[in-house]
Amino acid sequence: MDEGLRSELQKQGIFVVTLEQLYNWGRKNSVWPLSFGLACCAIEMIAASMARWDLARFGAEVFRPSPRQADLMIVAGTVTKKMAPQVVRLYNQMPEPKYVIAMGACAISGGPFKQGYNVLKGIDRYIPVDVHIPGCPPRPEALIHAFMTLQKKIDEQKLTGPDRARHCDPNEPSEFPVPQFGEHDLVPPSNPSVWKPAVVARG
Amino acid sequence: METLEQIKACAEAAVPGARLDIIPNDSPSGQRSLLVDNAHAFAVATILRDDPQLRLDYCSNVTGVDWPEAELTEKVKVKKVVDGVEKEVEEVKKTKRAGYLEAVYHFYSMALKHGPVILRLRTVNRTDQVHLPSLTPLWRGAEFQEREIFDLYGIVFDGHPDLRRILMWDEFKDFPMRKDYVEPDDYEYEPTPHDDVLEKAKSHRTAEVKT
Numbered sequence: 256m257d258e259g260l261r262s263e264l265q266k267q268g269i270f271v272v273t274l275e276q277l278y279n280w281g282r283k284n285s286v287w288p289l290s291f292g293l294a295c296c297a298i299e300m301i302a303a304s305m306a307r308w309d310l311a312r313f314g315a316e317v318f319r320p321s322p323r324q325a326d327l328m329i330v331a332g333t334v335t336k337k338m339a340p341q342v343v344r345l346y347n348q349m350p351e352p353k354y355v356i357a358m359g360a361c362a363i364s365g366g367p368f369k370q371g372y373n374v375l376k377g378i379d380r381y382i383p384v385d386v387h388i389p390g391c392p393p394r395p396e397a398l399i400h401a402f403m404t405l406q407k408k409i410d411e412q413k414l415t416g417p418d419r420a421r422h423c424d425p426n427e428p429s430e431f432p433v434p435q436f437g438e439h440d441l442v443p444p445s446n447p448s449v450w451k452p453a454v455v456a457r458g
Numbered sequence: 459m460e461t462l463e464q465i466k467a468c469a470e471a472a473v474p475g476a477r478l479d480i481i482p483n484d485s486p487s488g489q490r491s492l493l494v495d496n497a498h499a500f501a502v503a504t505i506l507r508d509d510p511q512l513r514l515d516y517c518s519n520v521t522g523v524d525w526p527e528a529e530l531t532e533k534v535k536v537k538k539v540v541d542g543v544e545k546e547v548e549e550v551k552k553t554k555r556a557g558y559l560e561a562v563y564h565f566y567s568m569a570l571k572h573g574p575v576i577l578r579l580r581t582v583n584r585t586d587q588v589h590l591p592s593l594t595p596l597w598r599g600a601e602f603q604e605r606e607i608f609d610l611y612g613i614v615f616d617g618h619p620d621l622r623r624i625l626m627w628d629e630f631k632d633f634p635m636r637k638d639y640v641e642p643d644d645y646e647y648e649p650t651p652h653d654d655v656l657e658k659a660k661s662h663r664t665a666e667v668k669t
Contacts, residue, residue, distance in 0.1 A: 337627050372634045372641040438631040440642035452646035
């Protein structure tokens with residue numbers, strides 16, 4: 256539909272939208288995060304949800320204590336190898352459509368603990384991450400920015416067609432294998448269908 | 459009771475057969491410690507806690523130390539006859555030290571305001587004879603720290619009420635704080651490697667990227 260015509264109609268109090276726009280508009284403004292924190296980043300996440308930064312302005316004030324009622328998992332903090340299976344299990348228990356924000360240096364790469372034998376080098380090795388936020392810890396503004404980025408992403412999702420959203424494609428998995436505790440490391444150390452090491456070009 | 463020698467004499471008098479050694483420390487702190495044999499360690503520790511002049515009622519810290527097998531070099535002056543003349547010649551003497559694991563306890567007295575007294579317990583080797591008596595029955599605060607040593611160094615504390623891994627998972631087989639521990643190789647993606655990480659990341663580089 257022509258943008259100008261739509262704008263003119265809106266001035267007359269007539270709103271013409273597609274079902275996709277309405278659906279995405281509703282979803283992006285009521286994202287319920289899982290109340291779940293792993294380390295110091297969680298403190299910043301809590302600060303973002305409280306009065307000063309007030310994540311409620313973006314429709315995300317309802318932190319759900321159960322994964323069954325949550326749409327968004329904010330992985331806030333260091334994921335140790337002992338904790339990683341539980342994080343993946345929580346993600347599997349969330350209903351579709353679901354999103355993940357990896358918050359902070361640890362959650363995206365292992366951060367300052369990267370060389371430790373006990374730290375997972377990024378949660379994106381096991382579950383698909385929608386938005387990565389660097390920082391140690393990221394300020395609440397950074398989390399809000401990540402949140403707005405996610406809203407933009409939700410808004411642009413297609414419900415039909417070949418490039419439709421992951422949750423609309425029956426062939427895309429909604430659950431991912433939970434890593435097992437091995438004798439020396441997690442088994443497998445990463446999920447190759449989710450994560451492949453990026454090729455670093457060196458001159 | 460002020461010096462370590464006095465404490466040593468006191469413990470040896472109270473526990474017949476106990477063998478204590480004073481371990482020197484040539485670092486700037488100069489903090490010496492007591493090494494006790496495993497058979498009498500529990501009795502000696504009981505004396506340290508209950509003796510009215512010591513009353514070491516607070517176990518502030520327990521930690522492990524890994525001493526791998528090592529070749530020690532020592533310079534010794536030896537008199538030798540060189541070309542008919544007796545001379546003092548420096549020779550390098552090499553001795554092999556067998557590896558062992560150590561548990562180190564730091565005790566203070568809250569009642570008498572003194573400390574620390576440092577107690578060391580040594581295992582026989584690093585492989586199959588890694589048992590030490592647990593001091594948790596005497597100082598309850600040592601419980602989690604002994605579990606941590608069990609987890610990360612592999613010392614088995616006999617008499618511990620609940621000896622399980624505390625940081626790593628139960629299926630884990632290695633002891634990460636030992637010097638010969640090899641960590642899992644997950645350095646596939648290193649955008650800015652340097653030093654040790656650079657060496658590890660190099661093995662993951664693909665041929666076409668290696669320019």
